[in-house]
């Protein structure tokens with residue numbers, strides 16, 4: 001009997017040790033990830049400020065930071081995995097829509113259409129993304145280290161109120177600026193007849209993407225407002241897909 005009780009205790013101890021080890025590994029990984037992402041977006045900030053101080057114009061700024069932006073924005077795909085395997089308490093759907101929209105903007109709009117890279121709207125969304133991500137990743141980092149300064153928590157759950165709409169304006173204006181070039185070049189499109197007997201028009205796809213902001217953006221925005229009420233005002237909120 002004693003051995004059974006001891007075994008129970010031994011099994012419980014082993015399970016608890018495994019949980020503690022897993023918890024330590026997850027915390028170590030997330031801390032590393034968030035520090036790396038904070039550093040990456042800070043490098044982007046320094047590069048943008050340095051370029052503007054040297055050149056005195058935003059023309060050519062995107063080309064100057066494109067590689068860093070593409071790397072760190074694409075690296076954020078890991079966050080969909082973090083949600084999917086449950087190491088962070090975030091909606092997979094919300095994170096997926098947010099990350100996919102950013103990656104779409106970076107790779108299939110600004111990186112693919114050089115003619116729009118000097119648009120002011122590109123600088124608008126890049127600057128807004130940068131300020132937001134530095135705040136967000138530093139929030140996660142300090143939260144994991146249990147030394148979260150209030151001003152970072154405040155910034156995390158208040159700045160989005162203005163930054164989110166500004167970022168959407170920048171993204172939509174950039175897609176709109178790209179439309180004439182896409183129409184003229186027929187890029188990423190498939191005309192009939194072809195061996196697949198399928199047609200695809202990237203111009204109309206972009207119009208659909210712009211229209212998709214109408215139902216999708218409010219979902220993200222209200223999600224952040226719920227998070228804000230939960231964290232700053234202690235409301236108990238259960239996400240739909242939790």
Ligand SMILES: CCCCCCCCCCCCC[C@@H](O)CC(=O)SCCNC(=O)CCNC(=O)[C@H](O)C(C)(C)COP(=O)(O)OP(=O)(O)OC[C@H]1O[C@@H](n2cnc3c(N)ncnc32)[C@H](O)[C@@H]1OP(=O)(O)O
Nearest residue numbers: 088089090095098101132140160163164167213216217227
């Ligand atoms: C193929 C064609 C595609 C076309 C797509 C068209 C889509 C159109 C609509 C999309 C519009 C998007 C516009 C957007 O790009 C504009 C901008 O972003 S402008 C800049 C302003 N933006 C923002 O402020 C939003 C920034 N993004 C986020 O905040 C997140 O991505 C989001 C998923 C939206 C919300 O984050 P989350 O749900 O994680 O909220 P919390 O931060 O409160 O975290 C919840 C809990 O999870 C823990 N967590 C999350 N991540 C981590 C991590 N990396 N490390 C550690 N912990 C993490 C966090 O601590 C919370 O834990 P707890 O609940 O215990 O407090």
